[in-house]
Amino acid sequence: MTAHPPTSVDTLLDRARAHLDRLAPQDAAAAAEQGAVLIDIRYGALRDRDGLIPGAHIVERNELEWRLDPAGGHRLPEVTGHDLRAVIICNEGYASSLAALSLHQLGLARATDVVGGFQAWRAAGLPVEHPTSVSVPARSIAG
Incomplete structure (x- = not known):
């Protein structure tokens, strides 16, 4: 494995965003109406505190690649x-x-x-649900 030179998280973020066609919250809502899948990776305490985006799938960040790998057995x-x-x-x-x-x-x-993120979604006045129970239980995919 080739070692990468040290960098900062800000540099990693800039590099990542250079490859993405990022969406404003309103554009994300429109994309969902046209069939895009919204994936909420926030942890449970934030979902409990701030609410949920109706129709978004809850996938904890540590399970994201397993749940979205089209070739994987644990995919959505x-x-x-x-x-x-x-x-x-x-x-x-x-x-x-x-x-x-x-x-x-x-x-x-x-x-x-x-x-x-979610904070901009909510600030844009887009739909947010406030569940009466605790966060959606996570289903572990790896031991």
């Missing part, structure tokens, strides 16, 4: 091929950029994220 049912339009949403639009680039490396070239 909606993941039927590498042409999937996946829109990744984190809290503020940072981790989602790195996550979307990881999906590009799996061959999901149409994966992207939302500028400003």
